[in-house]
Amino acid sequence: MDCLFCKIGNKQIGSQIVYEDDETLAFLDIHPRAPGHTVIIPKSHAESVLDLTEDLVGPTFLTVKKVVGILNKALKPSGFTIGINHGRVSGQVVDHLHIHVIPRFAGDGGSGIHSVVNNPPKEKLEEIIKKIKKSKKQ
Numbered sequence: 001m002d003c004l005f006c007k008i009g010n011k012q013i014g015s016q017i018v019y020e021d022d023e024t025l026a027f028l029d030i031h032p033r034a035p036g037h038t039v040i041i042p043k044s045h046a047e048s049v050l051d052l053t054e055d056l057v058g059p060t061f062l063t064v065k066k067v068v069g070i071l072n073k074a075l076k077p078s079g080f081t082i083g084i085n086h087g088r089v090s091g092q093v094v095d096h097l098h099i100h101v102i103p104r105f106a107g108d109g110g111s112g113i114h115s116v117v118n119n120p121p122k123e124k125l126e127e128i129i130k131k132i133k134k135s136k137k138q
Contacts, residue, residue, distance in 0.1 A: 077103035
């Protein structure tokens with residue numbers, strides 16, 4: 001497989017490792033948006049959250065928690081933005097699930113997750129929840 005993040009996870013390509021265990025790897029983003037911007041990947045290939053096997057969901061998100069603790073202690077940011085770009089339209093560039101942990105500092109010029117998109121629904125929330133509930137029954 002010619003997956004950049006699989007190669008990083010298998011140590012075929014070097015990275016600045018923040019944390020590692022048997023199932024996951026956390027490393028500094030090579031195009032950081034802030035000091036300490038870290039990317040967390042499952043070592044097993046999964047293109048998205050939907051492709052992540054059930055047994056890796058817990059370990060992957062436990063690594064997110066551990067990395068936040070590590071960065072909080074080392075860099076003492078004011079907060080964090082944590083996110084996943086799922087699919088090309090959302091900005092996913094590497095087709096391997098990766099979770100960004102971005103330390104936030106007062107005056108850093110960033111914004112909250114609500115600034116990512118501005119496409120409020122035209123339908124009422126009641127109509128949207130009906131669609132969601134209907135799809136869960138299928």
